[in-house]
Amino acid sequence: MGKTRNLHGIPGNLALSYLSTLGYYDGGYMADWLNYIAHEKNIKEIEIHILNSKIEPIETDIRPLKAGLNKLRGILNKELSIHGFEKDFITKAVMKFEIPINNPRFKNTIYCYPFIEDKTGKIYMPKKRIKETAYEVDFNPIKKLRIKTGQIKDSWISSIKKMLN
Template sequence: MGKKRDLNGLPNVLEQQFFSTLFYWKEGYMADWIWNAANELEISDIEIDILRGTTQPSELQIEPITANLERLRTTIQNTLAGTKFELDYITEAKFEIYISQRHKASKLFTCKCTTQDKLGNTYEGKLYTEQAYEDNFQVFRSNLFKKIQQRLKI
């Protein structure tokens, strides 16, 4: 079994990889998809569970955001194998994302990745500030009923 200190940097690696230019999906990078989807739904707090491939709130569980999570799981597996840990040693890996109203004009949000091992040890990454770069685009198709509701403020 490896040394726990070898896993200290894993959360930062996952976050840097997820928000890198390697994780592009059709119209934008992960920051763009998260930014646009969250703003359309007026959501400011997001959690992405890397191992389970889920998001909270579940409305953000869309293919552009979840499709690359498998690559992050592979990164976890490779890190564990390379540091002589069992492949199931990491039991939790999550991104906690917060979009502040104060930085909305700059398209900035914060993200922190946290992992946990099967002994209960927690590994916290740095708090990163990410920026959406691409022009805003529509993530969700709006239907006529929803548009009417918005106009009437029902």
């Protein structure tokens, strides 16, 4: 078995991987999706449980937020293996997000407090919170869907008109 002091960096790595620009899903980055759903549902805190793909509160449990969780489980397992631990040594891996929805000064800011817990109940977390900014100020996937659908409809109608002429 490895040294547990080597596990303190894992929660930060998981959060940074989740929030990176590689975490893109259907028109937005994870920070955009978190900011959008928090403002849409008027919810200030979102918890994402990595090991069981559970998101709390239930109103925020949407597919885009779950898209990268398999990758995070893979990162966690690889890190544990590198440091000489079994996969089941970590019993809990959580990213807690705080979104200041009522403060216009921090409209796109997201704070993440990730942690992991081992079999013995010991908790590992970074020394500082992780701060991320949503990339699109007014990200709205429904509006993007309408625009995309409208463009497809217009091109389809144009194609039919060309065939008839």
